[in-house]
Amino acid sequence: MRVSVILRYIGTVMLCVAAFMAVSAVISFIGRDSGFYPLLLSSLLTMLLGLFPMIFVPKTTGISTKEGFAIVVGSWLLSCVVGMFPYLMWGGEFSLVNAWFESVSGFTTTGASILTNIEELPQGLLFWRSATCWMGGVGVVMFALLVLPSLGTNKMALSSIELSTLAKDNFRYRTQMTVRILLVVYVGLTLITTLLLKVAGMRWFDAVNHAMSACSTGGFSTKNASIGFYDSPLIEAILIVAMFLSSVHFGIIYATFTRKANNLFRSEVVRIYVAITVVVSLMIAASLYAANIYPDALSSLRHSLFQTVSLISTTGFATANTNLWTPLAVVLLINVSIICACAGSTSGGLKVDRVLLFGKVFIARIKQQQHPNAVLRIRVDGVLQESTQLHAAMLFVALYFILIMLATVSNTMFGQDLLTAFSQAVACLGNVGPGFGAVGSESNFATQSVVVKLQDTVLMLMGRLEIFGFIQFLFIKWWR
Amino acid sequence: MKGISKRVTVGFMSIVALLFVSGMISLFELRTLSNDTESILAASRSDMSYAKDMLRYAHDHNHAMMRRTLFGEEAAAKECRQAVDAMEVATAAVRRDIPRGVEECLDTLSLYIAELRALSEERLNSKPAFVKRAHPNLLPTLESDSVQVDAAPQPSAEQLSASIWYEQDYEVAYRRLTDQVERYMTLSHGSLAPRAEQLNKNAYRSITPVFISLLVMIAIVLMLYFFVLVYGVRPIVRINRSLSDYLAFKLPFKVKAELIDELRELSDNIENLVNISKTNKNE
Structure with a gap:
């Protein structure tokens, strides 16, 4: 493994991060706020860190899988480290652990915050928070691939590691094309959402931030009351569509617009995703209406649909205090926080694709017992699933629940109630953001102990790197 | 960028610049x-x-x-x-x-x-x-x-x-x-x-900006040490060892190191020299 080559490519990612810091610094400069100096200095330091390896390490063609893994995981970790520089330099509520938490939460698009007063933050830092989500949404390495055309053949090695196996299925194109599709869909969605939010009455600054946050399914808002601040059905409707589309496979969205066969309306995964969202929203709405939490059925449906889409897409925006909702609503929302959205999107979590595979494997197993000699093949969206892929998916599901259980036990050891402990573990591993109880939609993670915060950041990174990626990195030295 | 001296100079200048910046900060x-x-x-x-x-x-x-x-x-x-x-x-x-x-x-x-x-x-x-x-x-x-x-x-x-x-x-x-x-x-x-x-x-x-600048500087100094070792010191050691092996035991001259700029030229030149000397001996 060539450490120098790894450093060079991580440096490329650092340059992207530095560029976003510089943009945030410009916003701070225009707004004449206290964020300018921390952002500018952070940008310069990050740029120096990124450029330094390029002085020595020449361009390299051909990166091994092992090096690719190290580049991808290293880029995520280092992005989170440099991402906390502006927070630390600005001060305020950001201690070392809090800054790390906020940075990891941003880059992993979790959207959980330690801030008790978000509106106190200068505009530049608010933009930086949203920018971390936006970069993390598509994956920091994929982001570098999107904006840096000079990586040549190494693009394939890096993109194949950054994209999960499930995500790759719907990208039936060459690497260059896949990267281009991601760019077009991601940037297009963000631009359209920004414009629509502006038309719906948001300020330009808020519109850009919320669009970046919604399209990356991050969930960072510029307001303490999140989307509830606007109390506007139109804004909520726009964000529901944005969050929903961002949580669907980008390849499928592209295929829909280019009139390809495997489009939004034909995809099995998307159909199940829509079905889950609709059924859960209706059930929650009925339960809220029956419990007289909202005066009429329409308000119940409005809030239930927004919260369901927000949690299932792993965004985490809020329009209501879900802690006050019925137990049925809470349980359903926790369930959708576990399932989450589709592979190949910006969302995290278990993903509908794996749930579908799990169901199909379960049915196949029953059929196999009835017909022992039958050769059963499992397909998702017409793609034949290899046994290794099925194995990996089943193992992922098992590991996902084991991690949630372990984190819940650990959280309860620090004095949390069961609801808070469990929902916090689910929210962090699934990169959802808000949980229930002490970490509900109108609360934050400020009151959590330092150990719990650090544990949450590990869960967020594990969730973002799809567990195996993170574990592989830890044992990379013994990897032949 | 080409030339090992240029690379090392730029590396050191970066550190000096960072030192200056953190001092100013x-x-x-x-x-x-x-x-x-x-x-x-x-x-x-x-x-x-x-x-x-x-x-x-x-x-x-x-x-x-x-x-x-x-x-x-x-x-x-x-x-x-x-x-x-x-x-x-x-x-x-x-x-x-x-x-x-x-x-x-x-x-x-x-x-x-x-x-x-x-x-x-x-x-x-x-x-x-x-x-x-x-x-x-x-x-x-x-x-x-x-x-x-x-x-x-x-x-x-x-x-x-x-x-x-x-x-x-x-x-x-x-x-x-x-x-x-x-x-x-x-x-x-x-x-x-x-x-x-x-x-x-x-x-x-x-205190924080100075502290962070210092941390970045430590990282950069470590990187500089690593790069000088990988692209400067190690190739020279390997070239020397390989040349010694050739002279002492007539082992073929091969350098297993990441060679760039003048060090690559040096290795290539030595290899050519060895080949010439071999040819002369055969003649």
């Missing part, structure tokens, strides 16, 4: 911190000084008023007016750099000064109660005992009325004013707490 931050501390201390000092002045003016006013009202000193009237004017000037000066949460207190203080002025003007414009006495200690009081009353001359009705005015009207207004000045002192002192807290935050903010 620490200077800038220390200066800001020092200015903040200075401004807080200065504000505190000026608040205390104004309050002290106000108390002194109030005391002067009291003294002059006593002399004018009870001893009939005509000259004291001017001092009375001067003291009230000075109090107003001091209040206006405090208002220029008013700390948060003290506005109401200053408003009340201004009101009390105005009341005192109105009260004293009313008295000053009236005829003095007595002619000047020989000794102020002989001032008759309402509470004086019978022995002293017998010894001292009997006070007139005007004298009694002046004493009553002084005790019942003036002294109340005077006490109210001085209490308010003391309240202002307490409040302005209390307003220092949030500023001191801000100072604490500023201290944290001034």
Whole structure:
């Protein structure tokens, strides 16, 4: 493994991060706020860190899988480290652990915050928070691939590691094309959402931030009351569509617009995703209406649909205090926080694709017992699933629940109630953001102990790197 | 970028630049911190000084008023007016750099000064109660005992009325004013707490950038060490070892290292030389 080559490519990612810091610094400069100096200095330091390896390490063609893994995981970790520089330099509520938490939460698009007063933050830092989500949404390495055309053949090695196996299925194109599709869909969605939010009455600054946050399914808002601040059905409707589309496979969205066969309306995964969202929203709405939490059925449906889409897409925006909702609503929302959205999107979590595979494997197993000699093949969206892929998916599901259980036990050891402990573990591993109880939609993670915060950041990174990626990195030295 | 010396130079220059930047940052931050501390201390000092002045003016006013009202000193009237004017000037000066949460207190203080002025003007414009006495200690009081009353001359009705005015009207207004000045002192002192807290935050903010710059510098120095080792030292060691092996044991000249720039040329040249020497020997 060539450490120098790894450093060079991580440096490329650092340059992207530095560029976003510089943009945030410009916003701070225009707004004449206290964020300018921390952002500018952070940008310069990050740029120096990124450029330094390029002085020595020449361009390299051909990166091994092992090096690719190290580049991808290293880029995520280092992005989170440099991402906390502006927070630390600005001060305020950001201690070392809090800054790390906020940075990891941003880059992993979790959207959980330690801030008790978000509106106190200068505009530049608010933009930086949203920018971390936006970069993390598509994956920091994929982001570098999107904006840096000079990586040549190494693009394939890096993109194949950054994209999960499930995500790759719907990208039936060459690497260059896949990267281009991601760019077009991601940037297009963000631009359209920004414009629509502006038309719906948001300020330009808020519109850009919320669009970046919604399209990356991050969930960072510029307001303490999140989307509830606007109390506007139109804004909520726009964000529901944005969050929903961002949580669907980008390849499928592209295929829909280019009139390809495997489009939004034909995809099995998307159909199940829509079905889950609709059924859960209706059930929650009925339960809220029956419990007289909202005066009429329409308000119940409005809030239930927004919260369901927000949690299932792993965004985490809020329009209501879900802690006050019925137990049925809470349980359903926790369930959708576990399932989450589709592979190949910006969302995290278990993903509908794996749930579908799990169901199909379960049915196949029953059929196999009835017909022992039958050769059963499992397909998702017409793609034949290899046994290794099925194995990996089943193992992922098992590991996902084991991690949630372990984190819940650990959280309860620090004095949390069961609801808070469990929902916090689910929210962090699934990169959802808000949980229930002490970490509900109108609360934050400020009151959590330092150990719990650090544990949450590990869960967020594990969730973002799809567990195996993170574990592989830890044992990379013994990897032949 | 080509040329090992150029690469090393740029690497070192980056470190120097970073050192310079972190030095500048620490200077800038220390200066800001020092200015903040200075401004807080200065504000505190000026608040205390104004309050002290106000108390002194109030005391002067009291003294002059006593002399004018009870001893009939005509000259004291001017001092009375001067003291009230000075109090107003001091209040206006405090208002220029008013700390948060003290506005109401200053408003009340201004009101009390105005009341005192109105009260004293009313008295000053009236005829003095007595002619000047020989000794102020002989001032008759309402509470004086019978022995002293017998010894001292009997006070007139005007004298009694002046004493009553002084005790019942003036002294109340005077006490109210001085209490308010003391309240202002307490409040302005209390307003220092949030500023001191801000100072604490500023201290944290001034250290963090320097600390982060240092961490980045450590990372860059480690990277420089690593790159010099990988692209500078290790190739030379390997070339030397390979050349020694060739000379000693006639092993083929092969360098297993990441070679760039002049070191690659050096390796290639040695390899060519070895090949030439082999060819010459064969011939």
